[in-house]
Amino acid sequence: MRRHTRRVYNLCYRFTGNAASAEDLSQEVFLRVYRTIGSYEPNYGSFATWLTSVTRNLLVDHYRRTRCDRLTDSIDDAPQAAEVHSADRTPHQKAEAMELSAQVQAGLAKLSPELREAVILRDLQGMEYAEIRKVLQVPEGTVKSRINRGRIELARILQEMGVRAD
C-alpha cells in the first residue's frame, strides 16, 4: 500500500506544487478508492492505472476550486527525494538532483494544467501512452501531442528561468 501512497502523493505534489494540498488530496484519493473499490474492474487495466484515474479526477476538481489561489511551496518546504536508486550518490550529486527537482517543479507550475498532467504522468510517473490515454480519456494521438508540447514548453520555461543546459 505504501508504494501506492507514494505514487499518489507524488502526482498530487507535482501537480499542485504544495505539500499540504498534496497530503489532503492523497487522503481524499484513498477515501474515494475505498468507497468505490467495488467498481474496479480488472479489465480496465492495472490497479495502479485505476488509482491514477481516481487521483487525476480529484486533481481536476481541486484545480477548478483553487485556480485563483496561487500557492506554491518555496524550495525549502519541498519534500525530500526518496533515494530509491541513488543511495550511493555523493552529497554534491544529491544537492544537484534536489535543485533540479525544484526547478522542474517551478517550471511545471507555469505549464497549462493540460500539458502539466501529461508530462507528469509520462516523465515523472513513467506511465505508458496507453495507460495515460485511459487516465485522461482522450485519444492516444492527443496524449502524445500533449506530452510533446508539454516537454518543449517546459524546456523553454526552464531556459527562460535561466536554468543552463550542461
Next chain:
Amino acid sequence: MNWNCALTEERLSDYLEGALAPAEREACAVHAAECAGCAEILSRVGELVGQMHALEPLLEPAFLSRRITRGTLGARAERHELAGIGGWLNLIWQPRFAMGIAMVAATFVILAHTAGLRLSSLKPSGLNPFNVAREANRQAHLTYARGEKFVNDLRVVYEIRAVLAAPPPAPSGQQNQAAPAPSGAPPSAPDTQERSSRELQRDAITRKATNNLHWAMLDPAFDKFALLPANRRPL
C-alpha cells in the same frame, strides 16, 4: 525526404523515444546538422526528459500513511495493517479466499501454457537448443512478471475489500449485557441473523470479484497483457 523546423517540433518526442522510421530519423539528423535552432531544441528537450526520468520520487511525510488509514477505515484497519503479511496469510487460509486463490492459480496454469513455447512460431534457427532454452527462459520470465504484477494488484484489491467487509468492532460492553429481548424470541437470534447476513454479503463480494477476474481472464478477448507495461509485453 524533406524535413523542416515545424516537423522537428512535431516529432520531437518520437525522435527521442526512437519511434521515427529510419528515413525520418535520417532526414531529421541531416536537417539538425544544418539548423542550429533545431539542434538546440533536440538537445535541450532530450536532456530535460533524461533528467526527469532520473528524478527520484518524493518522500511522502511519515504520518501520511497512518493518517490515510485512520481517515479511511478507522481502528479496525489499523489492526489489520499491523497484522501485515500475517493478516494477508490469515485471509487466504479462510475457505472463501482459498477457493478464490485456487481458481486464480488454475488460471495461471492456463496462462503459463498459452504463454509457453509457441511451436508454430519457431523458426529453423529457433531449433538450436540454445535458442530454445533462451526462449523458454524468456517466456518463463514474462509469465512470472505478469503473475507477480497481477497478484500484487489482486492483493491490494482483496486487502481493501476484506477490511471493508470485516464486521466493525462491537461497541464495548454491549455483547456481555445485551438487553433482554422484548418479545419471546431467543435472545441470540437477532445477532446471529445479522452476522450471517453480513457474512453472506461478504462472501458474495468475494465470489463476485473472483468470478469476474477468473472469467475475464479466460475470455479470449481479454487482453491478459494489459496488466504489464508495454515494454514488457510479449510481441
